Amino acid sequence: MRWQEEVIEKAKRAKKASLNAMNYTTYQKNKFLVALSANISQNERKILSANNKDVKNAIKNNYSSAFIDRLTLTYERISKILKSIEIVKGLPDPVGEKISEIIRPNGLKIEKIRTPIGVIGIIYESRPDVTVEASILCLKSGNCVILRGGKEAKHSNRMLVSLIKKSLVEAGLSEDMVNLISSGGRKAVRYLLSLNKYIDLIIPRGGESLIKTVVEESTIPVIKHYKGVCHTYVDRDVDMNMALNLCYNAKVHRPATCNAMETLLVHKDIASSFLPLMAKMFKEAKVEMRGCKRTLEILPDINEATEEDWSTEYLDLIISIKVVDSLDEAIEHINRYGTMHSEAIITNNREAVNKFFKEVDAAALFHNASTRFTDGGEFGMGAEIGISTDKIHARGPMGLVELTTYKYLIYGNGQIRQ
């Protein structure tokens, strides 16, 4: 089985490289980023032509236009990749940071120091820009990376990974820091997920079935970047214009993102004044609305939402709307149907904010702001590898710091345990 040898060989190489990579300096890692930027710029045409092979195959195989859009690289997308490299170069390197230092009564000095995690496996789908963006974040934080992209992007990924490897070598780093697994299909993924001796963390980025496979098969720790069924709750005491603007932004600005609003919850006391205005704006933006029974009394022209709607991430210009009796009902609904991603309350009542912030269990809670702000850049991290919907290790946007762990360094002068 050639693919099996390929996978284990690459995992072993990455593990070995990771022991050196723990101690690469910021200067070395930034040198790599500079080289990568130059190599991508100088090979734009080659990258686009490799990508074109993938796109042609995808068209031939009747993939959806959304899929082909995610797969396609353009000069514009490449310049976005170059901008990401520039941003990551400018970010502070978290490795080596002293998190804490204590001296114990017995004289032991205990330092807690930030270190890279080691080897990170990224399992993703068709987007070749992820190949570069995930790699540079892992590498800048001193980690090695094993990339498993979709087979549909294999020509693009091979070209990009060859440029990353070239740049590593130019910067004097080990080219084994980056490894692309491209053969073996699902079997190779399953095998990869069993190699807990060599890989320290798996980050799956993709749709429901990919995440499900990874969670079920992996013996390696996983941080899920799962779906966002995000809510905005409009309380009874609000600034009407602000509420309309925030809800519009949360739904319409970029509906295909995980931090877009999927369900609007409205307090019953304000529903009859708020919903008709909101519906007018949504209608103009071609948003399909699906409402609960009480919403339909106010907006008789829209369809009724089914039970399934409340847990659906549309990723599209569709919204479900529910009128609630109280803040408590809103919180209950969110804790039941939400995915612990981003949840907003719009209100002028500070007590309601406090209650909402305390009782809703989610990574990011917003008061009078759009859920669209859940983002590494917007949170001041500079860039993100994704948004964790897990509670272990990292919650919400994951930047460089979230790609590290720590070790304890203990300095003694002969202490023994009594």
Place this chain on the structure above:
Amino acid sequence: MRWQEEVIEKAKRAKKASLNAMNYTTYQKNKFLVALSANISQNERKILSANNKDVKNAIKNNYSSAFIDRLTLTYERISKILKSIEIVKGLPDPVGEKISEIIRPNGLKIEKIRTPIGVIGIIYESRPDVTVEASILCLKSGNCVILRGGKEAKHSNRMLVSLIKKSLVEAGLSEDMVNLISSGGRKAVRYLLSLNKYIDLIIPRGGESLIKTVVEESTIPVIKHYKGVCHTYVDRDVDMNMALNLCYNAKVHRPATCNAMETLLVHKDIASSFLPLMAKMFKEAKVEMRGCKRTLEILPDINEATEEDWSTEYLDLIISIKVVDSLDEAIEHINRYGTMHSEAIITNNREAVNKFFKEVDAAALFHNASTRFTDGGEFGMGAEIGISTDKIHARGPMGLVELTTYKYLIYGNGQIRQ
């Protein structure tokens, strides 16, 4: 299937309770600890008699004496449990701590606040003291807990959990914060590990086969408390007496613990002077020594170590000894055979320490101190739920802080994403 209903019912109850438990005050949680202390004291005889049933069964079923020792409660062990409760009561409550606060250029204020994880499943073996000690740490940090102890301890565990529930109620907290699963055997464990909708984290504590099952079956994030194959490396430039004392302590003080030394590495330049003295001390303490070929040239009376020895956690008065050419060889050996737990270097050479601390990949690295210090109490955490051998979320001793996650609270005044 009665057990299946039991497991899902308890998981659902714990999840529901966890939403309230996120916001319990320190006062309430300490009130519970006070009640628990009283209830355990007042029911010592009942606890011991329940435990006696388990012990009698275990004897009847021919369990090993080590197993029966772990299973057995005594007045002394109960007073240790009471002391743990007292310690945990005195620990600062990490929940609600503001980890950071920033104000973004657009005016959004982003607070990062420490919160409980939610529902934690503890899967362990025969020790009934774990039932109380794991529970109080989870509860003090605002988490709910599902306990799955060994069936051999079922009478003890039922008694202890009933006292915990009673104490929760007396403190005005939900008794659903603690749940014991005692039926269904392995099948129940497997089913529990699939309930990722209700359980946020699994902590397995136990031997190799338990950990392996959990890692392979769980779709819930797992933090392993796995074995410690810990090394001490004696460099060429050492204080001989200190080196002898530290190695003796690391091996002999409590050989059955995960932070005890299993392998001694000795620099070739010092081996012939150090090893005979060390061997004399070990012999007096009845430590069985197994050496590499070069060790055998110095200590001809001991047996040769096999390849398997280098990765064995003896948990006993046995040690493997290897002579190495250099610090590099020692580091390579540790990174190859170690379990990333606790590793020590004994040297007077500061450069050697720096290299060792940089290049060895483990949770705790010691300079001139015994590996036995890897412990929540010794690290100033007050108490620990165990020692993580993972790199994700928590590494090394896990105290209250490591049993928390965080959420972002974002305060706006109408900000929308451009």
